[in-house]
Amino acid sequence: MLNRRKAIATLLAKRGKDLFIVPGLGSTTYDVASLGDDERDFYLWGAMGGAVMIGLGVALAQPKRKVAVITGDGEMLMGIGSLATAGVQAPPNLAIVVFDNGEYGETGQQASHTHASNARGSVALTGVAQACGIGETYEVASEAELKVLADRLANFDRTFFARVKIASEETPRVLPVRDGVALKHRFRRAMGVGEKGL
Amino acid sequence: MSVANAARAQAAPWQDQLFDAVKAAGIRQMSYVPDAGHARLIQRCKDDPDIRDVVLTTEEEGVALAAGAWLGGQRSLLLMQSSGAGNCINMLSLIQTCRFPFVTFITMRGEWAEFNPWQVPMGSIVEPTLKLAGVHTYRVEHPEDVAETAAAAMDIAFSGDLAVAVILSQKLIGKKVWVK
Numbered sequence: 500m501l502n503r504r505k506a507i508a509t510l511l512a513k514r515g516k517d518l519f520i521v522p523g524l525g526s527t528t529y530d531v532a533s534l535g536d537d538e539r540d541f542y543l544w545g546a547m548g549g550a551v552m553i554g555l556g557v558a559l560a561q562p563k564r565k566v567a568v569i570t571g572d573g574e575m576l577m578g579i580g581s582l583a584t585a586g587v588q589a590p591p592n593l594a595i596v597v598f599d600n601g602e603y604g605e606t607g608q609q610a611s612h613t614h615a616s617n618a619r620g621s622v623a624l625t626g627v628a629q630a631c632g633i634g635e636t637y638e639v640a641s642e643a644e645l646k647v648l649a650d651r652l653a654n655f656d657r658t659f660f661a662r663v664k665i666a667s668e669e670t671p672r673v674l675p676v677r678d679g680v681a682l683k684h685r686f687r688r689a690m691g692v693g694e695k696g697l
Numbered sequence: 698m699s700v701a702n703a704a705r706a707q708a709a710p711w712q713d714q715l716f717d718a719v720k721a722a723g724i725r726q727m728s729y730v731p732d733a734g735h736a737r738l739i740q741r742c743k744d745d746p747d748i749r750d751v752v753l754t755t756e757e758e759g760v761a762l763a764a765g766a767w768l769g770g771q772r773s774l775l776l777m778q779s780s781g782a783g784n785c786i787n788m789l790s791l792i793q794t795c796r797f798p799f800v801t802f803i804t805m806r807g808e809w810a811e812f813n814p815w816q817v818p819m820g821s822i823v824e825p826t827l828k829l830a831g832v833h834t835y836r837v838e839h840p841e842d843v844a845e846t847a848a849a850a851m852d853i854a855f856s857g858d859l860a861v862a863v864i865l866s867q868k869l870i871g872k873k874v875w876v877k
Contacts, residue, residue, distance in 0.1 A: 521765070541768060546791040549761030553791075556765020556773060559726055559749050564769075580754030581761075588751060679795030683768065692770030 500666040501645065503530055503598055507569070509645050510596070510663075513653040515565070519557060519690065523550040523570025525605045527598055531569060532675035538689040541682055542675045548578030551595055555585050558593040561690065565592045567652060572599040572613045575624060582660070586631035589658045595633075596652075597624055597660075600667045608667065628660035637661035711869075712737035714844035715802070719748075722851035725771040726751060728759035732778035734804030734870040739776065756781035757788040764797045772855055775801040779820045782862075786830050792860050793831040799860040800851050801832075809867035820867075827862050836864040843869070 507530040511520075522531040524543040531540055541557075543550060554568035575582075575597045585593065601614030601621075612622040625636045639648050639661055648661050676682055687693035709717075715738055719727070727742040728751040729735060742748045753759050759775035766773035777785075782803060792799045806813070807820020824834045833853075837846050843865070850861040 545794065546761060546764075546788060548757070549764075549788055549791060552758045552761035553765035553768070555751075556726065556762040556767075556771075557769040558765075559751070560766050560769025560771035578758070578761075581758050583754050584751065584758055588749075679791075683795045683797065686768050687770065690768065690770060 523574035551581040635659035711840040711843040716741040726773040729776035760788040789830040
């Protein structure tokens with residue numbers, strides 16, 4: 500299984516200047532921040548279940564830019580309906596990547612719906628995405644598969660969904676900017692839509 | 698009613714005036730969970746090539762969408778029925794924390810001549826809960842006030858980074874008609 504910090508580094512090694520990222524709250528925000536602070540990242544510290552919808556709003560508003568939502572299984576499950584909404588809209592510039600360890604890492608490693616050890620069943624997020632009409636999906640569990648995904652993320656032209664199976668392990672927290680107003684202004688400035696002087 | 702408003706009310710039904718206000722405010726994304734009271738506005742927006750219509754599974758999605766739209770430089774509008782207001786509460790933290798402009802038009806149930814008691818618990822707390830969540834509420838009771846109130850709400854929201862809900866009262870919308 501993949502280490503989440505190595506996985507994020509491989510995934511974004513070829514990040515283009517037009518790729519804007521919405522990381523889900525908790526571990527995926529820290530993962531993206533571990534690569535260095537970037538104005539094109541809208542680090543979430545809350546809004547659980549909203550990452551895909553925020554990414555969708557950006558993607559629809561900016562058809563010439565690319566948007567990657569990179570979130571965890573718990574955050575994705577809370578906003579599971581947003582996969583249906585994204586599937587219906589299907590903008591060509593939206594990528595949804597879920598780092599799936601089957602756990603709520605922030606709160607003590609409790610099993611999520613995707614955990615393989617669930618006694619009576621577990622949820623396959625990629626299957627959900629497919630059922631929501633997202634035609635291009637990836638199951639990623641190896642370095643080789645991760646490199647294929649990284650190449651696609653650097654050059655994609657339709658909505659896709661990827662589940663990256665990551666190991667359950669504690670990683671050091673990398674805490675980015677928490678000031679939501681500052682994050683908003685700098686993201687808009689990087690997008691070229693910010694107000695003068697902000 | 699002012700003379701100007703009276704003339705406008707005569708010119709077109711308030712639903713069409715509302716669409717004109719939405720267009721004048723430069724709305725480019727309209728998200729919604731359907732409600733009969735919004736049917737005309739939804740259809741007018743869907744028919745407009747410059748407005749992207751986004752049907753939602755739950756209203757809180759529209760709150761997050763509005764934040765994303767603004768991050769990308771567009772203005773978004775969320776349409777819902779009063780029962781959807783409660784679904785939005787935690788996601789409104791995003792709006793308040795980041796001071797995103799946010800506008801929603803809410804058609805009311807559970808008040809005037811409501812036949813369904815299941816609509817009353819949420820309907821009766823829409824305004825206080827939204828206020829607690831940092832959303833200003835503008836209530837409309839009369840057709841001639843709809844467009845002007847909506848325009849004022851969108852103006853203050855997008856120019857001042859504020860959250861505003863336009864509450865379209867059940868008296869304005871009229872009793873739900875079951876059999877057509």
